[in-house]
Amino acid sequence: MVLKIEHLTGGYTGVPVIKDINLEIKPGEALGLIGLNGAGKSTTIKHLLGLLRPQKGTITLNEVNLTAQPTAFKRQVAYIPEMPVLYPELTLKEHLQLTMMSYGLKETEAWPRAQKLLTDFRLADKLDWLPIHFSKGMQQKVMIVAAFLADTALLVIDEPFTGLDPLAVAKLLALIKQAISSGKMVLMTTHVLADAQQAISNYAVLNNGTIEMIGSLTEIRQHYGLKPDDSFDRLYQVLNQEQA
Incomplete structure (x- = not known):
């Protein structure tokens, strides 16, 4: 049982927004997808939900191919969108x-x-x-x-903390932890890393449509030359400099 995104290239009207994305999430794992606005997070999620057709690559969940068996694939996925x-x-x-x-x-x-x-x-x-x-x-x-x-086997959660009061944030984080402990897979996009890191340990940094690295927040800090006490606003500043 595993989610595999392999060599995924896609976007709109033939123009690639994401390029050669490779991600894997196993049962009991949660992955945070982080990056600047326009990095490709929403495009990746739309492909995962079957709203966009890949230009290249495959997406499988528990050996069910999204393109070949869309209904069976989607039955295994629940989605919390940024906008209800x-x-x-x-x-x-x-x-x-x-x-x-x-x-x-x-x-x-x-x-x-x-x-x-x-x-x-x-x-x-x-x-x-x-x-x-x-x-x-x-x-x-x-x-x-x-x-x-x-x-479901997989939860896709897109910027879930927007508009939630502190009690609801705490309840949501508790549910995510419970899902992970029961063997579910979680993919979350968020800019609110202070909350996300309470439930998620590994992150994929998406920049200019490609995955630059996958690791813990400590490893990400080291990769981008950040100090241990730097806020994660500093990470986005570094990513923005790379795009400039």
Whole structure:
């Protein structure tokens, strides 16, 4: 069981945004994908979700090829987007029921898990609410609940801390740690490394569409000549200088 991205080149209208990306995540591992805006993080995620077709390379999850078996591949993936995507005419309860149907979950087994997640994120009394009644942070919590309810092999998490209050950030980090300890795979993009490093130990630095290095934050500091006490704002300054 493993996620493999091999020699992935892709982007839009034939113009490569990412070039020869190679990543591997094993069960019980979490990888942070970091880099400047425009480095290719969103393009990589869109390829992983099957929203873009690779120009070259392959993506497989537990030996299921995304291009050859897209439905079977996507059944193994849950996604938390940076910007919540909710159906305006569906209540919170209906969103969760849609998640259960999409992933083939038995409601008798899924609802107890959903209730625990709803309680954790203070949404248990809002099952009949429509998205219009939710704040940005609450909409993000709905996406988190739905993703962890799906109970998939791989979690793809894109800038998850945006709009979350400190209690919700702590709950999310605890869920990520729990997922890792239970053998799930996690790929997260974030600029908030102070929070991310509580759950993620290894990072891939994406710069100008290529992976420059993979390692711990300590190894990344050493690679880019940063001091041990440098903030990670300094890392982005170095990456920006490389692009200049």
